[in-house]
């Protein structure tokens with residue numbers, strides 16, 4: 001979805017739009033979209049600088065990097081970006097440090113779809129976890145350690161674990 005920078009009116013542009021992406025668009029190809037990406041975006045031009053603010057939300061399914069089970073994840077991204085014209089890209093060295101974190105637009109155009117995809121990719125966890133305390137798979141039987149699916153006797157001298165084990169045994 002291309003925005004022509006010269007066509008941005010003084011009052012700016014507002015978008016309230018859904019985008020469909022596929023897993024292949026993502027850095028994490030095992031992730032899947034469970035619904036379209038809903039976006040609310042405002043675009044403003046101040047001089048040659050284009051300010052893009054917005055919110056994205058969607059639901060995705062990730063594979064837990066510990067237990068390898070899929071789990072649902074609510075994605076909520078808030079962003080506030082500034083884009084400068086490409087001419088400044090060539091003079092990058094002359095820009096001060098604060099400006100280096102900025103983005104550039106080329107040929108007087110901005111692709112809203114690309115910008116949204118980039119923000120989504122930045123928000124995806126590098127090692128998705130179904131929960132912070134997911135215990136993952138047992139290295140011996142390959143079953144889930146959680147919920148007692150694994151019955152392996154793991155040698156451990158941790159007294160707290162021993163106590164828990166005898167507690168679980170007594171319950172059976």
Ligand SMILES: [Zn+2]
Pocket residue numbers: 064065066067068069129130131134135136
């Ligand atoms: Zn997990």
Ligand SMILES: [Zn+2]
Pocket residue numbers: 138139140141142143150151152
């Ligand atoms: Zn096991």
